[in-house]
Each structure stands twice: as structure tokens, then as C-alpha cells.
Amino acid sequence: GTGQHATTRFCLEQLVALRDPENASQSMLDVGTGSGILAIAAVKLGYQPVHAFDFDPDCVRVSNENAGLNGVAEVLTVTHDDITRVPKKSKQRYSVVCANLIYDLLIAERDRLLARVSPGGSLVLAGILESQFGMVRKAFEEAGWRLIQATTDKEWRSGTFVKKGPAARRG
Numbered sequence: 001g002t003g004q005h006a007t008t009r010f011c012l013e014q015l016v017a018l019r020d021p022e023n024a025s026q027s028m029l030d031v032g033t034g035s036g037i038l039a040i041a042a043v044k045l046g047y048q049p050v051h052a053f054d055f056d057p058d059c060v061r062v063s064n065e066n067a068g069l070n071g072v073a074e075v076l077t078v079t080h081d082d083i084t085r086v087p088k089k090s091k092q093r094y095s096v097v098c099a100n101l102i103y104d105l106l107i108a109e110r111d112r113l114l115a116r117v118s119p120g121g122s123l124v125l126a127g128i129l130e131s132q133f134g135m136v137r138k139a140f141e142e143a144g145w146r147l148i149q150a151t152t153d154k155e156w157r158s159g160t161f162v163k164k165g166p167a168a169r170r171g
Contacts, residue, residue: 028095
């Protein structure tokens with residue numbers, strides 16, 4: 001997780017694009033955080049609160065170490081969790097949810113991901129091969145979401161989704 005990979009780069013660009021400096025309570029959740037780079041960047045951009053989780057305990061350890069190295073350990077919560085096992089409903093919702101995961105996991109856990117996005121919030125999906133993106137897009141569109149931003153970089157395609165209807169807005 002250095003920020004050099006196409007999917008990480010898209011997520012970082014979207015965190016910047018979606019950040020509203022007028023909104024002091026704009027929150028972010030990083031699902032499958034890996035090294036913690038997205039969550040750390042979100043804190044540095046002013047998102048609060050920022051939470052992150054990963055199913056790999058080594059990733060949680062590394063993310064927490066990286067949070068310390070970047071001076072954000074006091075405000076960044078990184079936990080050991082698995083998107084396939086978190087509750088289907090969520091009490092906590094976030095302005096931006098980033099999920100840089102493989103396509104079949106994004107599709108299978110669509111409802112768990114969507115349950116964590118605040119009304120009017122955005123869902124940033126990455127880690128998807130271009131040949132698989134159509135299936136991901138279809139799954140989220142069938143749930144009432146629409147693609148507002150996408151990019152292809154080499155074999156990778158990433159996209160940002162918002163809920164269809166009057167509540168849908170960027171940011």
C-alpha cells in the first residue's frame with residue numbers, strides 16, 4: 001500500500017475530490033485497509049471520524065504502526081474485522097466508504113457495504129479488473145446506486161457510486 005497501485009491511486013484521488021472542507025464531520029470507513037494508507041490520508045485530509053478494518057491481523061498491526069508513524073494513531077481506529085462477518089445492518093454510517101477489494105467480494109457483500117454509507121454519501125469501489133467491472137456496476141445499480149466517476153488504469157477499473165434519487169449528491 002504505497003499509493004502507486006492504480007486502484008489505491010483512484011481511491012486517494014476520490015478522497016480528495018469528495019472532501020468538503022466546510023463539513024467538519026465528514027467521516028470515512030476503509031474496508032480492507034491493508035497498510036492503512038487510505039485511512040491515514042483521510043485523517044490528514046480532515047475526515048473525522050475515520051475507521052478502518054481488515055480481516056488479516058498482520059494488516060491491522062501494520063496499519064496501526066503506519067498510523068503511529070504518520071502521527072494519526074490517536075484519531076484513527078483500525079480493527080480486526082471481516083466484511084463477510086460484520087453485521088448486515090450498521091449503526092455507524094460514513095460519508096465516504098472505500099472498499100478496495102476483489103470483485104466477487106464486493107458483489108457478495110454489497111448490502112453490508114451499502115449499509116455503512118450515510119444518506120447522501122459516496123461508495124468508492126476499487127480492486128476490480130476491467131473485465132469484471134460490469135458485473136460490479138450492475139450489482140450496485142440493481143441496489144439503487146449510480147456510477148458518478150470511474151477510471152481505467154491498465155487492467156484495473158474503479159468507480160464511485162452514490163444513491164439514486166434526490167438525496168444523491170457528490171461529496
